[in-house]
Amino acid sequence: MMFWRLVFQLLRGSRGRLAVAILAIVSGAAVTSALLNLDLGVQNKLTQEFRTLGANIVISPPDVQQSVDGGSAGPVLFDENVLEIGIESVPEPNVVASAPFLYVIGKAAEKPVVIVGTLMDELRKFEPTWQLDGGWISSREDATRCLVGQNVARQFHLKPGSSLRLTYADRTAELTVSGVVSAGGPDDSQIFVNLPVAQRLAATGGVSVWQVSVGGSPKVVADYAARITAALPQYQVRPIRQVAEAEGALLGRIRLLIVSMVLLILILTALCVLGTMAALAMERRKDVGLMKSLGGSISRIVGIFLAEVGVLGAAGGLLGTILGAALSYWMGLRVFGTAIAPRWEVFPVTIALMIVVTLAGALPLRMLGNVKPAEILRGA
Secondary structure, three states: OHHHHHHHHHHHHHHHHHHHHHHHHHHHHHHHHHHHHHHHHHHHHHHHHOOOOOOOOEEEEOOOOOOOOOOOOOOOEEEEEHHHHHHHHHOOEEEEEEEEEEEEEEEOOOOOEEEEEEOOOHHHHHOOOOOEEHHHHHHHHOOEEEEEEHHHHHHHHHOOOOEEEEEEEOOEEEEEEEEEEEEOOOHHHHEEEEHHHHHHHHHHOOOEEEEEEOOOOOOHHHHHHHHHHHHHHOEEEOOOOOHHHHHHHHHHHHHHHHHHHHHHHHHHHHHHHHHHHHHHHOOHHHHHHHHOOOOOOHHHHHHHHHHHHHHHHHHHHHHHHHHHHHHHHHHHHHHHHOOOOOHHHHHHHHHHHHHHHHHHHHHHHHHHOOOHHHHHHHHH
16 A cells, blocks of 8 residues: 555656656557557458449359450340359358459440440449439339440430430340449440340340459458359359459558557657656655665665656556547548447557557666665765
8 A cells, every 4th residue: 555655656646757758658658559449440341342343253154255344245245043042052241242244245226335234223322422312223023124325325325214225136125224323444335134134135044244242351352262163163153353453552552551550669669758757756755765764675666656657657547548549430431431330349459569668668767776865975
């Protein structure tokens, strides 16, 4: 009890100098906590951002080169039912969207157009960043409506509610434009319909490719692709490596930057505490001389000062961690457009780091053990 009374008496007696140390500790803890929260939340946020790029796994017939963004239905198609059964046999909670695609070169007003047949209720999950003038098609059973790219709409003077006739060989489909897509890529020159409409036009029951969008890290995507390959060995299962590798490389760079910044902040905090404690050690030489003259042991005296520093580190770490949680929330809104929720495991980690940093910065206090009481008292 007496030990802690002495500790708190020392804290009250040096409020001016300790205020500088506590300010440095709180600032360091706030930035460290925010960066740790950002590090733990950045993978999910990056994954969400990269999923806006569309599918990251493509399944196709063997030895057939198909374009992910479009192309004609080649001579080699495959049965969507067989593929659907195979994919469903490999459950994966991180699957965001999964759908077959059939690409057909048809005609509209006697001009060639790319017709994409898919499951329209899944298409929106593949392409959440599309800007749409009009409405989405929410049912995969809807055989009367379509979406058109902005280039197609411009070429044929289409708008939501316009009628559009598609032909392929001697077969036709009468459709109503539900919306005009602005994607900024090849999708702007395509027409999107539900899969049965494209299959009736092409007089086929097959599909060109099956695309899957999987959330999670690049390792999760690669593992899921490997499991699909094992379940469907007769097909080509290809992760889109440019997306996966870009995500992994960016995540690695961000984490390296965060770790480097955390180390720099900890070093700067320790140096600030070191300077404050060096000045404090000079002020307390008389107190130490008096304690030693009264029979206080060196370990006991140094223990009191280190306990004082530990209390500073814990208090500053707790306050800084709370401020860091608010800072990471704001950073998430600014960078990703969504808040990054505080992670509770960051609290004990940050507080422990601040205690270690303050104890490392309290090295000058250990020199108080060399104080000679006779010299101090004679000088007094």
